[in-house]
Amino acid sequence: DLADEPGSDRRAVLVRWSAARDLAVCAQVFGTGTGDHGEPLPGLLRERWLLAAEDGRLVLHPWLRRLLLWELAADEEMWRDSHARLAAHFRTGRERAAEVTPGTDLELEEMYHRLALGETEPVAALLARRFAERGSEDFIRDLDLVTSAPNRLDKAVPPLRLLDSLTTGSDTPAMSPEAVIRRLVVARWIWSDPLSDPGRRLNAVIAGNYDHLAAMRSSGIVPLYDEAVRYRQWRDE
Structure with a gap:
């Protein structure tokens, strides 16, 4: 074998x-x-x-x-x-x-592996730039790809504590696009591993941050609100 x-x-x-x-x-x-x-x-x-x-x-x-x-x-x-x-x-x-x-997409593929290494800041920075430059559907696709990266996070730590430990220490205003996207990156990265968030505690966090991003857009808000609804209604098969 x-x-x-x-x-x-x-x-x-x-x-x-x-x-x-x-x-x-x-x-x-x-x-x-x-x-x-x-x-x-x-x-x-x-x-x-x-x-x-x-x-x-x-x-x-x-x-x-x-x-x-x-x-x-x-x-x-x-x-x-x-x-x-x-x-x-x-x-x-x-x-x-x-x-x-x-x-x-060479940038995204690189960031997939950098996120696997725990480098959340450069990943969030790239996605924040793309959020400003591209449409909402492209942003969602890019976010989903990067945050499917594997992790070595401690499975014994509750997901909300993991999120808190990985998103503290930034001087960026909490409701700025950069900070919201960083929380979204970390939350969905943890969420993507069923063993890191078996109870899907981060569904509400992900949905809430999509709501925040939609409120920052002057157009193209529907895909972002749709993602928020999707996570609120999420049911594992």
């Missing part, structure tokens, strides 16, 4: 690969690895676990990825190294345009 033998080279490769949203990218960053009889892991994964996402990315089966991410999270050094290397890959992507999948 490809995920057998804890500590084996194959397992270590798969654990690192779980950090990436796209297997084509992690193969470039971490190497392809080899499976049985020297066959590259991508080929074996294609046979057993590989799925095609709606946007064309090649990804690990979500349950397999979640299990491997738990293992990656147990090793802080490997977690930080893996996400730092992936962030650097996208940061320098403009110099390697031929290696980047067409349509890839």
Whole structure:
């Protein structure tokens, strides 16, 4: 089995690969690895676990990825190294345009991995800039992508306490777009991991911050209010 033998080279490769949203990218960053009889892991994964996402990315089966991410999270050094290397890959992507999948948003992909490293401020700064420059639907899509990043947060800490600990210390006025977006980024990042917010305590926080953002817009408010309603009515399947 490809995920057998804890500590084996194959397992270590798969654990690192779980950090990436796209297997084509992690193969470039971490190497392809080899499976049985020297066959590259991508080929074996294609046979057993590989799925095609709606946007064309090649990804690990979500349950397999979640299990491997738990293992990656147990090793802080490997977690930080893996996400730092992936962030650097996208940061320098403009110099390697031929290696980047067409349509890839390099800034967002970099921020996905920086958020996994706990760097909330640069992520919020990018999204605040995009909120000012782009439409509401684009902003929501960008926020959802970035805040789907995995985390190593302490699952024993209640989600509201996590939110408080990760959003204090800023001199930005509490109701400014930058501060609201930072709270929204952190809240949805925690919320995106069911183990970090199993009771969905952050639904109301996310909805409230979408309401605040809508009130700051002179146009394009409907998608923001719709998101607020969606989180207030959220029911896990």
